[in-house]
Amino acid sequence: MDATEREERREHWAAVVDDWRESGQSIAAYCRAHDLAYWQFLYWRGKLVDEAAPAGFVALAADAGGEDCGIRVRLTGGQVELVLARGFDLGELSRAVAALGNARC
Numbered sequence: 001m002d003a004t005e006r007e008e009r010r011e012h013w014a015a016v017v018d019d020w021r022e023s024g025q026s027i028a029a030y031c032r033a034h035d036l037a038y039w040q041f042l043y044w045r046g047k048l049v050d051e052a053a054p055a056g057f058v059a060l061a062a063d064a065g066g067e068d069c070g071i072r073v074r075l076t077g078g079q080v081e082l083v084l085a086r087g088f089d090l091g092e093l094s095r096a097v098a099a100l101g102n103a104r105c
Contacts, residue, residue: 013044049098
């Protein structure tokens with residue numbers, strides 16, 4: 001497979017992952033509905049998140065208008081709690097969770 005084919009495949013899966021995010025379905029339900037291999041979807045979702053996630057920190061920008069972004073992270077006694085409002089930005093959450101998952105202490 002040459003570089004052009006790899007890039008086309010990456011773009012295809014990026015579109016698939018974006019479509020899933022907008023669908024509101026679970027990964028399993030989306031894969032069943034679109035006749036996709038679950039393991040392959042997880043592979044590409046992880047690969048695409050890894051490409052987009054910076055190492056170490058993720059900036060979650062506050063809205064200049066002072067509106068709530070819909071994502072709150074509470075750290076209490078070693079526990080992490082995510083509080084999500086209706087309509088939160090799934091892309092921001094995905095990047096934040098990926099960065100937390102890759103964190104090293």
